[in-house]
Amino acid sequence: MSNLKVAIQKSGRLSEDSLRLFKECGIKFNNGAKKLKAQSSNFPIEFLFLRDDDIPGYVEDGIADIGIVGQNVHEEYQKQIEVVKHLGFSRCRLSLAVPREEKYSDISFFEGKNIATSYPNILKKFLDTKGITAEIHQISGSVEIAPGIGLAEGICDIVSSGSTLLSNGLKEVETVMKSEAVMVADSKLSDEKRVLLNQLIFRINSVLEGKNNKYVLLNAPNDSLDKIISLLPGMRSPTVLPLAQEGWSSIHSVINEDDFWENIEKLREAGAEGILVVPIEKMIK
Numbered sequence: 001m002s003n004l005k006v007a008i009q010k011s012g013r014l015s016e017d018s019l020r021l022f023k024e025c026g027i028k029f030n031n032g033a034k035k036l037k038a039q040s041s042n043f044p045i046e047f048l049f050l051r052d053d054d055i056p057g058y059v060e061d062g063i064a065d066i067g068i069v070g071q072n073v074h075e076e077y078q079k080q081i082e083v084v085k086h087l088g089f090s091r092c093r094l095s096l097a098v099p100r101e102e103k104y105s106d107i108s109f110f111e112g113k114n115i116a117t118s119y120p121n122i123l124k125k126f127l128d129t130k131g132i133t134a135e136i137h138q139i140s141g142s143v144e145i146a147p148g149i150g151l152a153e154g155i156c157d158i159v160s161s162g163s164t165l166l167s168n169g170l171k172e173v174e175t176v177m178k179s180e181a182v183m184v185a186d187s188k189l190s191d192e193k194r195v196l197l198n199q200l201i202f203r204i205n206s207v208l209e210g211k212n213n214k215y216v217l218l219n220a221p222n223d224s225l226d227k228i229i230s231l232l233p234g235m236r237s238p239t240v241l242p243l244a245q246e247g248w249s250s251i252h253s254v255i256n257e258d259d260f261w262e263n264i265e266k267l268r269e270a271g272a273e274g275i276l277v278v279p280i281e282k283m284i285k
């Protein structure tokens, strides 16, 4: 059987979470230091460790079958590849920023200005939709330094916490796009590789679904069961087991983490106590 060749970032903001995801999917491999290739011992998958900028091109050319990149990189390189899964990590945004002391009122600030970026295509498209003409200077890294060395009046770069902008005397003024890690695939995959990709996505879905949900156990007096069940509908319906103490039950259910925090006070008001919240490793609906 042929291997599914997966391109992941060698080292950087995507690497750790990408490797963790495959491990959580039960895919075993040994990625010893400086190894640029690794073969899984229990799934027909081969890993290629690459610079993230090269991944869309390798996937389009069929050198790799699938890859993990930021949406920003996928969008910038405009390759004929498909996004097959949003992965929820490496969340960030691509933003325009200017020196902190600059008076900025709106996007017209950038008319006729120089902007430094590693994302010229995304930036050009954004400025076009806003009717702004600017000079785009493409640089491959350390973009935040550009205004300080007189290369540009503004920049367009990745922002997450904002601390890099802050420490370089810049302020964020416009969000160009939001981004997270995505799995991309060669649109010309063979049927055999599609089957493997679907098996992989099934595992990824069960891992991501598990992360978004929690297993909840609580005790409640029997006369509040109806109310509590309505707050914890679970996958089909909650499990209700009698406690040794008469008139009380233990209720087990699955709940979305966000819903849990919204409902916690209502559960307590309804009489729930001894509430335990347990992580779920995998969840298949």
Ligand SMILES: Nc1ncnc2c1ncn2[C@@H]1O[C@H](COP(=O)(O)OP(=O)(O)OP(=O)(O)O)[C@@H](O)[C@H]1O
Pocket (backbone or CB within 6 Å): 009, 010, 011, 012, 013, 014, 050, 051, 052, 053, 069, 070, 071, 072, 073, 090, 091, 092, 158, 159, 160, 161, 179, 180, 181
């Ligand atoms: N501070 C951040 N927080 C969250 N996600 C980020 C952050 N910085 C970058 N990313 C996301 O992770 C991707 C990889 O970022 P990284 O800084 O590792 O890239 P790089 O320096 O271009 O790496 P490479 O050496 O592989 O070319 C980015 O394209 C973006 O989608």
Ligand SMILES: O=P(O)(O)OC[C@H]1O[C@H](OP(=O)(O)OP(=O)(O)O)[C@H](O)[C@@H]1O
Pocket (backbone or CB within 6 Å): 013, 141, 142, 144, 157, 158, 159, 160, 161, 162, 163, 164, 165
């Ligand atoms: O808003 P922040 O939380 O400060 O994050 C933004 C910074 O993170 C990334 O760089 P990274 O630290 O990965 O270094 P790099 O420039 O070597 O890629 C990105 O290029 C920004 O510079």
Ligand SMILES: [Mg+2]
Pocket (backbone or CB within 6 Å): 051, 052, 053
């Ligand atoms: Mg890169």
